[in-house]
Amino acid sequence: MKILTIVFAVLWLSACASNQELTHSKTRPAKNVENGLTLHEDKLHEVFKAFPHANDSPSKVQVKFAFVIEPDGSVSRAKIINKQVNSMALRKQLLATLNTFEFGSLNVKPADVKYTVDFNSEKVE
Numbered sequence: 001m002k003i004l005t006i007v008f009a010v011l012w013l014s015a016c017a018s019n020q021e022l023t024h025s026k027t028r029p030a031k032n033v034e035n036g037l038t039l040h041e042d043k044l045h046e047v048f049k050a051f052p053h054a055n056d057s058p059s060k061v062q063v064k065f066a067f068v069i070e071p072d073g074s075v076s077r078a079k080i081i082n083k084q085v086n087s088m089a090l091r092k093q094l095l096a097t098l099n100t101f102e103f104g105s106l107n108v109k110p111a112d113v114k115y116t117v118d119f120n121s122e123k124v125e
Contacts, residue, residue: 028069028103028111036069036103037115047097048119051090061085061119065098069111073103081114 048061063085067078078098085091 026106026108028106028108032103032106033069033111033113036073036101040101041117043097043100044094044117045119047093048090051087051093059120063094063117063119065094065113065115065117067098067113067115069103069113071106071108071110073105075099075101075103076110 044063061084062082063080064082065078066081068076070076075098078095080091080095085094
């Protein structure tokens with residue numbers, strides 16, 4: 001009886017693992033990514049405008065981000081992949097803000113995302 005129970009448990013765990021692989025073979029819908037970015041992008045603009053040296057920047061700054069949206073909807077491995085933001089403190093604050101974005105839990109594979117945000121800096125005289 002014990003052997004039968006162990007065999008059943010192993011087969012059940014194998015089936016669960018196979019099922020999990022199948023369900024995670026889907027990709028996150030582009031509309032989900034787009035909606036999440038639209039919902040949260042204002043937070044990045046607030047960080048940029050609130051930063052003390054943002055007004056010293058050129059009138060338009062493009063920041064290119066790369067990050068992963070995990071199946072649970074959280075952001076991981078966020079980084080800035082261009083050099084238009086020289087301030088390390090601003091870069092860290094933008095990345096910390098990006099890491100708070102939530103895209104909703106879906107039964108999908110992690111999604112690699114590259115995303116560009118245009119920041120407009122108004123000169124204050």
